[in-house]
Amino acid sequence: MNKRWLELSVGAMMVAGIAALVALALQVSGGSMRNVGHYPVSALFENAAGLGPKAKVTMAGVTIGEVVAVGIDPDTLMAEVRMQIYGQINYLSIDSSASILTAGLLGEKYVGITAGAEDDLLGAGDVIEDTQSALILEELIGQFLINLGDK
Amino acid sequence: MLRFVVDCIANLGAVLLHKLVQMGQALLMLLQATTVQPKASSLTRLIQQLYVVGVQSLIIILVSALFIGMVLGLQGFTLLSAYGSEQAVGQMVALTLVRELAPVVAALLFAGRAGSALTAEIGLMKATEQLASLEMFGIDPLHRIVAPRFWAGIISLPLLVAIFSLVGIYGGHLVAVEWLGVYSGSYWGNMQQAVDFNEDVLNGMLKALVFAFLISWIALYQGYSCLPTSQGISAATTRTVVYSSLAILGFDFILTALMFGGAV
Amino acid sequence: MHTDGIINLQNVSFYRGGRAIFEDLNCAIAAGKITAIMGPSGTGKTTLLRLISGQLQPHKGQVFLFDQDMAKIKQKQLNQLRKRMGVLFQSGALFTDLSVFENVAFPLREHMNLSADDLYNRVLTQLEAVGLRGVKDFMPSQLSGGMARRVALARAVAMGPEVILYDEPFAGQDPIAMAVLQRLIKSLNDQLQLTSVLVSHDVAEAFAIADHVILLGEGRVLAQDHPDALKTSTDPAVKQFIHGEADGVIPFHYPAPALQDELRGPS
Known part of the structure; x- marks a missing residue:
């Protein structure tokens, strides 16, 4: 075995492996690295039906964070949704509103944030006050039937 | 009857103790092999082993990756086109490969190709007294023989897995x-939206690292502790492949549950 | 305390699988001589070599090499001792991934800081001494068994050891290779003032070159003397081994219940 060839082929394998990793980063994942710093925010909802950890948090259709945990707030007995917003999204105003939305008719639940108008910004640990709960299909159908009966 | 039950329990205990002793020995071997100050000549030996363990496994990795990617592309297309969403085939192929198939299949192939060869080589060195003869020259065979092979395994497999993923994705393409x-x-677009570098690619690499550790450890211990006869070596080689494969699949489940398990 | 030899074994006991390989074994190996350790197969001759070289530790008793207790020294000192000792393994134990030249150069590269020219010359001299300078670029797989053993011998003496241990050097060799090895062992011992320890069961070859023979059997020393004295010994066990009689003090039959008890009669 020629020593030069040995070193060359091992070097080539190392380069190929690292290049493959770089390609996986750029071409396959599109360079998206979500976990580069984030800050916690929470919101209280009347009903969090179907929302779970790892659900997306979006604004204007762009993902800006993810849900960490969903639980009951013992004081208000409402659903407390804790989220992490990416560090670079540092311009959400304090009066932003959050709503639980559904992708398509039966798709996954996610949190949509709509920016407010105040100058004060939302910081780590703040609570979003203005919330709108999940649309629950059963309740909708129930209301529709009641309305129908009234006529 | 009672005697039979007692015998069974005693046998079970004996087997368990024996396995525990073996685990302890294997751990000691690894500790002794890896806690050593590298010398200038260590690099040459590492390169030599990277060639044997890594470069010589490249062909099988490339060919399997290409075919697995192609099969995923074909299956994904057939399945998804029934729902009219065949554009999602890219993300399906990429996620399947990056998270699961690349680390697991590459590791299984690696265990069959490189792991068994390591066991056989070290077993033969033991049978032909080459290890004893190193010891007589005042050289610890754990440092000289085991350590470079161990590190070569640890370095090679993650690289091979990265190559496997990429080639598979192009096969699907x-x-x-x-x-x-x-x-x-x-x-590509759906894929880039769905695949996250930290969560998917790096977790896949972490799996590869864990598998590399398991395979190298099992293969080297089996070779180092085998009976120095032809039956002993062939039994040890078989054990390497069987134990590595089981360890890979078992640990894959545990790692997947930890990484992607989500709501726990 | 035995201090009369370069290697001393005191009250050594060694067990394997519950069976005593050695029981209270005492012997001393004198410096500068060829000592042959002999005995029927299975008497633990190779085990004895491993005890001497520190690859195994006795369960009881002590092994002294160069007046140092092998059980008490640290790994570093053991490695230092091993540099003063060469071993010729039964199979030769050449490193299969290195050429003949590199095999002989191996201990020199590891332990001595020689210039490339010095190293080359020294390896070639060693190979010349065993008559195999011509195969320096061969790989071990290309050598015959006898040649492999000669290369291994060149490698074992390359560092200039004080003691050299031979494990069954004559086993499985054709008569010519045997004669060559015999001559090499003898001449190396005389030229380099080595202490040679030879483990063998080939009576004629070992007796021809040994200065002292230790005959092992049943875990202890059966007899030890100059080979000529042993040849005329009247001890029945010694006579049986030297003259190769099938049955005698060392029985032909491995211990077993009486045959008539084990055979299955018509029932």
């Missing part, structure tokens, strides 16, 4: 885009 006519933009 070949079938889905070139042959079946999925729009290339949606193949």
